[in-house]
Structure formats: structure tokens, C-alpha cells
Amino acid sequence: MKKILLSPAVISLVIMGAATLSSCRKHKMDDSMSGMEKNINYPAAYIVNGESNTVSVLRLSDNSVTETIELMGSGMSGMMMWPHHIYATASSGGYQLAIAMPGMDLSAGHSGSTAGMKGRIMVIDATKGTMLKDMEVPVMNHNAVFSPDGKEIWTSQMQMNGKVLVLDAATYAVKNTITVGMEPAEVTFSADGSKAYVANGGDDNVTVINPATKAIIATIPVGDNPVAAWVGFDGKMYVDNEDGQSVSVIDVTTNTVVETINLGFMPGSVAHNKIKNELWVTDPVNGKLHYWQWSSVQNKWLHAGVLNTAAGAHATAFTIDGNTAYVTNQLAQSVSVIDVASHLKLKDVTVGKKPNGVVIKY
Numbered sequence: 103m104k105k106i107l108l109s110p111a112v113i114s115l116v117i118m119g120a121a122t123l124s125s126c127r128k129h130k131m132d133d134s135m136s137g138m139e140k141n142i143n144y145p146a147a148y149i150v151n152g153e154s155n156t157v158s159v160l161r162l163s164d165n166s167v168t169e170t171i172e173l174m175g176s177g178m179s180g181m182m183m184w185p186h187h188i189y190a191t192a193s194s195g196g197y198q199l200a201i202a203m204p205g206m207d208l209s210a211g212h213s214g215s216t217a218g219m220k221g222r223i224m225v226i227d228a229t230k231g232t233m234l235k236d237m238e239v240p241v242m243n244h245n246a247v248f249s250p251d252g253k254e255i256w257t258s259q260m261q262m263n264g265k266v267l268v269l270d271a272a273t274y275a276v277k278n279t280i281t282v283g284m285e286p287a288e289v290t291f292s293a294d295g296s297k298a299y300v301a302n303g304g305d306d307n308v309t310v311i312n313p314a315t316k317a318i319i320a321t322i323p324v325g326d327n328p329v330a331a332w333v334g335f336d337g338k339m340y341v342d343n344e345d346g347q348s349v350s351v352i353d354v355t356t357n358t359v360v361e362t363i364n365l366g367f368m369p370g371s372v373a374h375n376k377i378k379n380e381l382w383v384t385d386p387v388n389g390k391l392h393y394w395q396w397s398s399v400q401n402k403w404l405h406a407g408v409l410n411t412a413a414g415a416h417a418t419a420f421t422i423d424g425n426t427a428y429v430t431n432q433l434a435q436s437v438s439v440i441d442v443a444s445h446l447k448l449k450d451v452t453v454g455k456k457p458n459g460v461v462i463k464y
Contacts, residue, residue: 140169140231145464147419147428148228149437150201151454152184152209157201157226158437158453160428162421162462165439165451171231173201173224183222184208187288187417187459190228191248191271197228197463198271200246200255208244209386209414209432209456223257223269228463235274239267244287244329245459249313250295258286258300266300268316278316282309288330292339292354299331299339299352308341308350310357320357324350329369335376336396342369342383349383351403363394363403370416377424378442380406384415384429391415391429391438393445409445411438419460430457 145162148171159169173185183203190199203222221243225235241259248255252271259265264286268278284304291298297319298311308331310320325343331352332340338360341350347368351361363381370384381394381403391411394403414433420426420442427440436450437457 138231140171140229142169142229142231142463145462147437147460147462148188148190148199149428149430149453149457150185150188150459151435152186152207152432152456152458154454154456155183155185156454157185157188157199158457159231160437160451160453162426165449167451167453169231170454171226173203184456185224185459187245188461189245189247190461190463191252193252193271195227198234198248198252199226199228199461200224200248201226201459202243202246202257204242204244204260206242207456209416209458221257221259223255225255225274237274241265245289247289247291249298250291254313256289256298258282258289260285260287262304264300264302264304266298266311280311280316280318282311282318283307283321287328290331290333290339293333293335293337294354297354301328301330301341303327303329303344306343306346308339308352322352322357322359324352324359325362330371332372332374334374336374336379338374340372340374340381342372344368349381361402365392367392370414371418373418373420373427375420375424375427375442377420380442382418382427384411384418386414386416386432389413389415389431389434391418391440407445409440409447411440411447412436412450414456416458417460419462421462422464428460428462430460432456432458 147160149158155173157171161168201224219242221239223246243257246257255269264282266280282300283302300309308322324341325346325348327345339352349363353360367385370386373382392408395406412431412434416430429438439448
């Protein structure tokens with residue numbers, strides 16, 4: 103895949119970042135977002151459908167789609183915002199969801215021109231299905247993630263002179279602008295919340311940030327075209343390198359790559375199952391999911407098997423007990439429900455077009 107190439111026009115947009123955000127307008131919302139409250143008071147998986155501009159709500163008790171949350175208000179009619187990844191936080195007011203809208207289809211890989219493109223962040227009440235905030239950011243963004251304490255929202259600005267914007271989660275005002283590497287994609291946090299990670303696709307490295315001080319701690323070289331440092335619950339972060347077709351394993355304590363897993367395919371995303379201590383990597387081109395198991399004898403990850411999901415396998419979310427997995431299939435318009443112990447697919451659930459991000463709420 104070619105890396106994202108951005109024009110100088112996009113770079114100039116970040117100079118006006120604070121001013122642009124302060125004047126962000128909230129689009130008028132249609133009835134599905136403003137007046138028709140839902141009652142999602144049960145454990146559910148939320149699946150972002152990029153082409154449909156919706157979120158499918160899948161009830162965990164019977165693995166059925168019970169609700170569809172529309173993300174496009176009437177003021178956005180005709181606009182393809184391509185919502186991408188989704189993150190959740192629990193606040194005093196209940197669960198909230200943050201969704202990034204990069205404005206382009208990333209299902210075939212993170213490539214293409216983004217000259218002049220802006221991004222959006224939408225914050226949704228997870229129980230009511232209503233929009234709490236719809237705001238524009240200066241440059242195309244890959245994800246919007248809550249800080250571990252839920253008080254901030256971090257989002258990347260995918261430009262040559264890459265930035266990360268830190269917003270107050272209550273007022274949505276910009277608190278900090280952090281300069282990182284070229285073409286930053288996903289922003290993530292370690293399991294203990296002590297560090298933030300930004301995958302810089304244009305520089306083939308990962309920026310490590312102190313979430314409290316916003317200071318850069320380290321810059322770690324990884325593989326070719328990293329997309330995200332996915333959280334491990336074993337003191338590691340797992341970086342999927344699209345063009346490098348590998349996973350770089352970062353030790354959170356030492357800020358070093360301690361292992362490189364060669365895949366032989368372009369990864370969609372990586373997920374660590376902390377209960378089973380397995381590493382799952384999706385293969386979108388072939389519609390498969392590969393899994394690795396940790397060998398304490400060899401002190402490395404060993405490939406343990408592969409199973410079929412469906413075309414465009416992308417993101418994976420595990421239930422809290424680690425027994426069930428949900429895998430989005432972007433080209434098949436479905437989510438595969440997988441029994442983790444047997445590594446068998448239980449069923450495919452039809453959702454919207456180009457499903458990508460998935461998060462589970464209890």
C-alpha cells in the first residue's frame with residue numbers, strides 16, 4: 103500500500119487549529135439523533151459502519167442487532183464522513199462513545215490523498231443513542247480516544263507535520279497540541295494508562311507520550327507504515343505494520359521493540375486476549391484471522407492457528423470473560439461471532455456497509 107501523501111495546504115491547516123476548533127459549528131441533527139432516544143441498557147457491542155454512517159448495536163445475550171444509531175444529521179446530507187474507529191468511557195453521566203470521521207474509506211489500507219480534507223469527532227451517549235457533540239477538526243483524523251480517566255479526548259491529525267490534539271471531554275476545548283511524526287494514525291493508551299502511543303505511518307515509528315505532562319518520552323522505530331500500537335495486557339503494545347506485514351512488540355517499561363512477528367500478510371488490526379493470553383491478527387485481504395499463543399519456553403509468540411471470518415476482516419473485540427470475540431468484516435457487511443476456546447465461528451451477523459471499529463459496553 104502507498105503511504106498517505108499530503109499537500110502543503112493540509113499542513114497549513116494545523117496553524118489555525120485552535121481558532122478553527124473554537125469556531126467549530128455543530129451540525130443540525132435529524133430526529134434519529136436528537137429526539138428519538140433509545141434504551142440500550144444491556145451489554146452490547148457497538149459496530150461502526152463506515153459507508154452507512156451508522157452504528158449497529160449488537161446485544162450480547164443473543165448476538166442480534168437491536169438498534170441502529172444514525173450518525174448523519176440533516177446538515178450533513180450527502181456528505182460521506184466514513185466513521186472509523188470507536189472508543190468508550192464510563193462517566194458520571196453513563197457510557198459515552200467517541201468516533202472519528204476521517205472523511206475517506208480506509209478499508210483497503212491507509213493510503214490516498216487527503217489534501218484539504220478535515221476530520222470530525224462525534225460523541226454519543228451509549229445508552230440513549232443520542233449525540234452529545236459533533237465537531238470538526240482541522241485535518242483528517244484516524245481515531246478519537248478517551249484518556250484513561252475519561253477527562254480528555256485525544257485525536258490524531260494525519261498530516262506530514264503530524265499532530266495530536268488533546269480536548270477537554272467536558273467542554274471539547276483544545277487543551278494541548280502535541281507535535282509527533284509524519285502521518286500519525288491511531289492514538290492509544292497502555293493498559294495501565296501510564297503512556298500514550300501514536301503510530302506515525304510516514305516515519306515508520308511510534309511516539310510515546312506522558313498523558314499527564316503531554317511530554318514526549320520516546321520515539322520508537324518499528325516496521326513499514328505502522329497504523330496503531332494496540333494495547334496488550336501483558337506490559338506490551340502491539341504495532342501492526344501494514345506495508346511491513348509484521349507486528350512490532352513494544353515493551354511498555356523499556357520503550358523498546360522486544361520482538362517482531364512476521365505475518366506474511368497485511369494486518370488489519372491486533373487484539374490481545376488477556377484471559378487466554380492469545381494474540382489475534384486479522385487478515386483483511388484473505389478474510390481470515392490468525393492467532394498466536396505465548397511460549398514461555400521459547401519466550402516468544404508462536405503461530406497457533408487460523409480461521410475464516412469473512413472478506414475484509416478488520417477489528418476484534420473480546421468480551422470481558424475472554425470467551426467470545428467479535429470481528430468486523432468490512433467487505434462482507436458482517437460481524438463474525440467467534441468462540442475463543444474452540445476458535446470456531448459461531449455465526450455471522452449482518453450489519454451496515456463497511457463495518458470497521460467495534461467496542462463492547464457492559
